Amino acid sequence: MANPKFCPFMRLPLELRQQIWEMAIDPREVVFGRLHDDQQCQVEWSPPPPVLAACAESRCDMQRFYTKAFLRPFPYSQTPPKYCWVNFDVDTIHLVDHQLEGFSHIPSIRQLVLETRGGGHFERGYSRPFLRADLSLEKLTILDLGAAPPESWWFSWISYMELFYFGCDAVSFDTTIVHDGLELTRDTWLSVDRAWRRKMIQQIFGEYLDHRESDDGVLAAEDDPRMSMCRRTWRHVEWCTCPNKPARSE
Ligand SMILES: [Zn+2]
Structure with missing residues (x-):
């Protein structure tokens, strides 16, 4: 296209123009x-989004999609925050x-x-x-x-x-x-952590490591009281209705 400008934009009905502005939100x-x-x-x-900077109409209409966000200034600061x-x-x-x-x-x-x-x-x-x-x-x-x-x-x-x-x-x-x-x-965090714990247990218990797994994939060795740091305690909240709550809350 020799001239990529679209001149009749302002002759479109307002609703159409607004829809086009809305579709231009990136x-x-x-x-x-x-x-x-x-x-x-x-x-x-960051500079304002292009739809707020294009023209007066877009700025006025598109503000309904945007909020002025800022960092609170220090209590003793005299300058108002930039948004x-x-x-x-x-x-x-x-x-x-x-x-x-x-x-x-x-x-x-x-x-x-x-x-x-x-x-x-x-x-x-x-x-x-x-x-x-x-x-x-x-x-x-x-x-x-x-x-x-x-x-x-x-x-x-x-x-x-x-x-x-x-x-x-x-x-x-x-x-x-x-x-x-x-x-x-x-x-992934739990498996990364568990792999490390098993490595620690292996180093401490060596050949005595109990490889039997419970239903949730925890090694019996991880339940060993001597290795209490190896087992995390699931955090129950007061109002929770977990079926496993009595068994696992410690
Ligand atoms: Zn619970």
Whole structure:
């Protein structure tokens, strides 16, 4: 096409124009901060989505799909916070670990990327927002940019996975922790952890290892009281109605 412009756009009925603007909404990653090579957090501000910047009409009409999201300023700060336009239905929020608690719309986030420097650095308090009951979160991706070696980097994340998933009050969102191309997910963390525990048991008990498995795939040796650290205790909540509750709550 010599001239790709579509001039009669404004002659279309308003409803059609609005539909076209709506179809032009693209998922974005809205970045509020990144860790740089020196491990310092660099605050960033994403530009507004194209449908809010195209023209006055699109900006006016498309605002109903977007929310002004911001990081709360420090209590003593005099400057009002800068905001970014976010469509929580399609956009991914990208933050550095300590920024989360100051985020203005935690319950609205559906997809979140969180940068940190390893599970040992990730403070217990940082996980608190994930235990809220009012979350819409569906997908949490933690980017572990710490320097832990590939064979043991996952170790410091196990207690968070246990907190999220090893109980009747398990969270509903999926978690993927990424380190140097390696991943720990909601589906894999328990088997990674169990394989390591079996290796430990093998080293301690050697040939006496009891290989019989119970229904849930736990080795008899893992039930050995001397190896109490090898068996996790499923977390029951007060109101749960699990059939296995009396047998397994300890
Ligand atoms: Zn239960």
